[in-house]
Amino acid sequence: MASITLTINKKRHTVDVDPDMPLLWVIRDVIGYTGTKFGCGRALCGSCTVLIDGEATRSCVTPVDLAAGRTIITIEGLSPDRTHPVQIAWMEEDVPQCGYCQPGMIMAVAALLDRSPNPSENDIEATMAMHLCRCGTYNRIRRAIITAAKTPQPGSGSKGGVR
Amino acid sequence: MSTLTLNRRDFLKVVSVAGGGLVLGFHLLPKETDAFTPEVAGSFKPNAFLSIDTSGKITITVAKSEMGQGVRTSLPMIVAEELEADWTTIDVKQAPAHPNKYGSQGTGGSTSVRTSYENLRKAGATAREMLIAAAAQRWGVDPATCYAERASVIHRANGRRLSYGELAETAATLPVPASPRLKDPKDFTIIGKRMPQVDNPSRVDGTAIFGIDVRVPGMLFASIEHSPVFGGKVARFDATRAKQVPGVRDVVQIDEGIAVVATNTWAALEGRDRLDIQWDKGQWAEQSSENIWKTFEETAKKPGTEERKVGDAAAALASAAHKVEAIYRAPFVAHATMEPMNCTAHVRGNECEIWAPTQTPQRAQTEAARVLSVPVENVTVNVTLLGGGFGRRLLADYVVEAVKVARAIGAPVQVIWTREDDMRHDFYRPSTYNVMTAGLDKNGQPVAWTHRIVGPSSRGIVTGGSTPPYAIPNIYIDAHIIDTGVPIGAWRAVGPSQNAFMIESFIDELAAAAKKDPFEYRRQLLKEKPRLKRALELAAEKAGWGKPLPKGRARGIACCESYGSSIGEVAEVSVDRHGAMKVHRVVVALDCGPVVNPQTIEAQMEGAIAYGLSAAIKDEITITGGGVAQSNFHDYAMLTMSEMPAVEVHIVPSTEAMGGIGEPGLPPVAPAVANALFALTGKRIRKMPIRAEDLQGEG
Numbered sequence: 130m131a132s133i134t135l136t137i138n139k140k141r142h143t144v145d146v147d148p149d150m151p152l153l154w155v156i157r158d159v160i161g162y163t164g165t166k167f168g169c170g171r172a173l174c175g176s177c178t179v180l181i182d183g184e185a186t187r188s189c190v191t192p193v194d195l196a197a198g199r200t201i202i203t204i205e206g207l208s209p210d211r212t213h214p215v216q217i218a219w220m221e222e223d224v225p226q227c228g229y230c231q232p233g234m235i236m237a238v239a240a241l242l243d244r245s246p247n248p249s250e251n252d253i254e255a256t257m258a259m260h261l262c263r264c265g266t267y268n269r270i271r272r273a274i275i276t277a278a279k280t281p282q283p284g285s286g287s288k289g290g291v292r
Numbered sequence: 293m294s295t296l297t298l299n300r301r302d303f304l305k306v307v308s309v310a311g312g313g314l315v316l317g318f319h320l321l322p323k324e325t326d327a328f329t330p331e332v333a334g335s336f337k338p339n340a341f342l343s344i345d346t347s348g349k350i351t352i353t354v355a356k357s358e359m360g361q362g363v364r365t366s367l368p369m370i371v372a373e374e375l376e377a378d379w380t381t382i383d384v385k386q387a388p389a390h391p392n393k394y395g396s397q398g399t400g401g402s403t404s405v406r407t408s409y410e411n412l413r414k415a416g417a418t419a420r421e422m423l424i425a426a427a428a429q430r431w432g433v434d435p436a437t438c439y440a441e442r443a444s445v446i447h448r449a450n451g452r453r454l455s456y457g458e459l460a461e462t463a464a465t466l467p468v469p470a471s472p473r474l475k476d477p478k479d480f481t482i483i484g485k486r487m488p489q490v491d492n493p494s495r496v497d498g499t500a501i502f503g504i505d506v507r508v509p510g511m512l513f514a515s516i517e518h519s520p521v522f523g524g525k526v527a528r529f530d531a532t533r534a535k536q537v538p539g540v541r542d543v544v545q546i547d548e549g550i551a552v553v554a555t556n557t558w559a560a561l562e563g564r565d566r567l568d569i570q571w572d573k574g575q576w577a578e579q580s581s582e583n584i585w586k587t588f589e590e591t592a593k594k595p596g597t598e599e600r601k602v603g604d605a606a607a608a609l610a611s612a613a614h615k616v617e618a619i620y621r622a623p624f625v626a627h628a629t630m631e632p633m634n635c636t637a638h639v640r641g642n643e644c645e646i647w648a649p650t651q652t653p654q655r656a657q658t659e660a661a662r663v664l665s666v667p668v669e670n671v672t673v674n675v676t677l678l679g680g681g682f683g684r685r686l687l688a689d690y691v692v693e694a695v696k697v698a699r700a701i702g703a704p705v706q707v708i709w710t711r712e713d714d715m716r717h718d719f720y721r722p723s724t725y726n727v728m729t730a731g732l733d734k735n736g737q738p739v740a741w742t743h744r745i746v747g748p749s750s751r752g753i754v755t756g757g758s759t760p761p762y763a764i765p766n767i768y769i770d771a772h773i774i775d776t777g778v779p780i781g782a783w784r785a786v787g788p789s790q791n792a793f794m795i796e797s798f799i800d801e802l803a804a805a806a807k808k809d810p811f812e813y814r815r816q817l818l819k820e821k822p823r824l825k826r827a828l829e830l831a832a833e834k835a836g837w838g839k840p841l842p843k844g845r846a847r848g849i850a851c852c853e854s855y856g857s858s859i860g861e862v863a864e865v866s867v868d869r870h871g872a873m874k875v876h877r878v879v880v881a882l883d884c885g886p887v888v889n890p891q892t893i894e895a896q897m898e899g900a901i902a903y904g905l906s907a908a909i910k911d912e913i914t915i916t917g918g919g920v921a922q923s924n925f926h927d928y929a930m931l932t933m934s935e936m937p938a939v940e941v942h943i944v945p946s947t948e949a950m951g952g953i954g955e956p957g958l959p960p961v962a963p964a965v966a967n968a969l970f971a972l973t974g975k976r977i978r979k980m981p982i983r984a985e986d987l988q989g990e991g
Contacts, residue, residue, distance in 0.1 A: 130538055135750075145558075147538065147559070149538075150556075150558045151558065152559040158555075158557050158558070158767075159536060161507065162498070163498070163504070163505035164497070164499065166504070166630075167504060167557075167632070167708070168630050169711040170710055170711055170924075171711070171924055171925075171926070173924060176630060178502075203498065203863060203901065204496075204497065205499075207497070208497075211493055216496045216497060219496045220493060220496055223891060223895070224487040225360070225492050225495040225496065226362075227359055227360030227630065227677070227679050228360065228495030228500055228677070228679075229502060229630040229631045229632045229680060230492070230497050231495050233750075235496060235843070247488035252483065254934050257932075257934075258932060258933065258934060260933070261630065261925060261931065262630070263628060263630045263680050263682075263724055263902065264360045264899045264902070264903075264905070265898050265899040265903060265931070266898070267936035268898060268935065268936055268939060269895075269898070269930075289667045
């Protein structure tokens with residue numbers, strides 16, 4: 130066990146946990162943000178994607194001690210009021226069906242648009258290749274990415290597009 | 293105040309879903325329901341589905357489970373339409389399980405909208421008439437001189453108005469009309485409009501609560517080691533090392549395996565890894581896919597139990613000018629919902645509270661009550677959002693486990709499955725072996741069709757939708773049902789999900805043998821199925837059937853009637869020089885009767901095509917050593933974004949009986965793709981999933 134301090138959605142949390150515990154379980158079970166989902170536990174589906182220093186990261190295979198001292202953003206911290214362009218586009222295109230994989234999808238796309246505001250078809254394919262949706266919302270996701278890319282990204286130096 | 297005289301008809305029993313094999317016995321309202329008994333206290337609650345408080349807040353209760361199919365949007369739309377409510381201000385509440393208050397809460401068989409439609413209209417209309425009567429009473433005028441609009445009642449003569457909130461108290465004192473007048477569909481302002489899902493804002497900001505997200509004060513987390521072999525039991529176990537993991541609170545044995553209970557999921561998983569368990573593997577320890585196929589093949593040589601008989605197929609085959617024979621195979625496939633199975637339960641004395649992502653809240657309730665030997669009233673089942681259902685969550689196995697663990701530890705606990713647990717302890721779509729023969733006359737017309745199906749465990753699931761829709765004078769279908777040890781369950785579109793692959797591929801073979809166009813061949817055999825014929829024609833028209841395509845592409849067509857809807861699909865494919873296929877486009881045309889939410893229909897068609905295509909080209913569960921060989925998404929691959937075809941949906945304007953939406957889009961996609969591959973490569977695909985090697989070599 131170790132005392133680890135994490136900055137999640139601009140709040141500092143000090144937790145006493147096994148340093149090998151994946152960040153996912155610290156976020157969900159110890160700190161209590163449940164928007165980040167467990168899908169596979171092996172970085173295969175993308176449901177657990179969060180931003181660490183602006184980079185889309187699979188929290189299910191990231192030991193918590195590797196996240197210490199870095200800036201972590203979960204779906205709850207993407208915007209205070211669902212106004213991140215990716216969230217707006219997701220609602221406009223009515224993307225989610227069951228919605229379980231969508232927080233991971235949205236975080237991955239927020240990171241993508243932060244680094245390439247006008248992503249090519251290849252950028253989109255490469256980013257989304259390892260994000261699984263069993264409901265088959267892929268075509269809407271693709272449309273929503275294009276819609277979101279037309280909106281200026283919040284970026285504003287706070288990596289990961291947090292406002 | 294019970295002047296209720298509503299005609300409690302014996303509501304439609306959907307025990308034989310058209311073309312479907314799933315016999316769920318869902319019927320909306322049983323005779324003893326109290327759905328239309330108004331509640332007196334507080335706000336205006338004219339029935340179980342609706343309440344209006346004095347501030348004007350309208351709450352519509354949904355008793356079906358939301359798993360992405362949009363019932364928490366489409367069902368309230370129906371009530372709101374008749375109520376003349378303002379759609380943008382509706383609150384939607386999820387009903388907990390109740391033995392009879394809402395009728396069946398089972399969510400499956402693509403039944404929710406079509407079996408609720410009439411009653412929910414009536415629920416809304418009842419309230420509307422009572423609110424109008426309340427306003428008329430207040431004004432001392434004839435109700436016929438008043439009308440409702442956007443949650444207010446207006447007096448036609450002078451335009452004065454009272455809001456529903458202002459009328460709620462008075463309305464609650466009035467008699468419930470026996471047969472309220474329903475709106476003329478031409479006046480609909482909500483039904484038939486494109487409405488986004490009411491839950492989507494919460495699904496994009498992380499506040500949506502799925503089963504896995506339930507948090508209860510003092511709760512613990514548990515992970516269960518199940519038998520690696522179907523039907524195996526714990527012989528003995530040693531939990532010493534598991535209990536040494538920091539955070540592990542307890543290790544308990546239940547019938548289903550050994551549960552490690554901890555303060556967080558990770559500690560439970562770490563503890564579980566350190567369990568030492570000896571299993572009594574039981575009778576299936578040596579079961580394998582190879583053995584199952586061999587058994588199926590041997591069994592298929594003998595006549596099975598008759599499933600369907602029209603005319604005399606044997607005689608017609610014997611005298612046919614031309615005979616076509618083929619063997620078709622389908623593998624076991626898993627549901628693989630993105631949210632693994634999980635359930636949170638708290639047992640206190642002889643009471644139990646459950647939070648579950650379930651398609652069958654009442655089943656969860658009765659099974660929990662049975663396990664605990666308590667009356668069902670002592671079991672509360674709260675229904676969360678479901679991270680996918682697809683038929684997997686019709687079962688209550690994961691609920692029962694959670695109840696047993698909760699009882700053992702005396703604290704609230706969330707039992708959560710890993711992806712590996714989910715993959716290996718599913719109730720799979722059955723693997724089947726199919727022997728098909730057909731006789732053609734000298735003009736290439738089919739005169740006989742026989743289909744022998746060999747499959748595991750569940751007759752209804754194996755043989756559902758096995759009758760071809762075509763006008764063939766002699767048909768004989770028989771089946772062998774064999775226990776393989778592999779648990780079988782309803783998988784989106786159930787019987788038709790795979791029998792359409794067999795039927796629609798084989799009819800394509802007959803068209804090819806007859807040297808006829810596969811669309812025209814089907815069409816002339818669908819004279820007795822006008823809805824299906826129209827859907828097929830529309831799909832062909834919209835897909836540009838018969839028009840030239842770029843080199844290296846081809847189209848395939850298929851159709852299927854299931855769950856009350858008739859659907860035609862055309863797939864457009866290409867294959868690169870390495871044999872890798874791509875499905876570029878799927879055109880769907882459907883007749884599902886009157887439409888409630890076109891947005892949902894399009895989404896469900898896209899979803900059904902993704903799910904069906906995944907099974908057609910990727911998903912396969914194999915059995916080895918009595919258990920499932922696959923474990924996670926690396927070896928049970930599913931459709932990815934780059935493999936998703938463009939999907940175009942065309943709805944046939946229809947006033948026919950309302951059909952289902954969640955499943956019917958699925959059955960035609962696999963054969964449409966296989967038929968397109970045949971058109972392109974000359975290779976006939978007779979097994980799923982379709983592999984690159986199937987597209988090479990001799991046809």
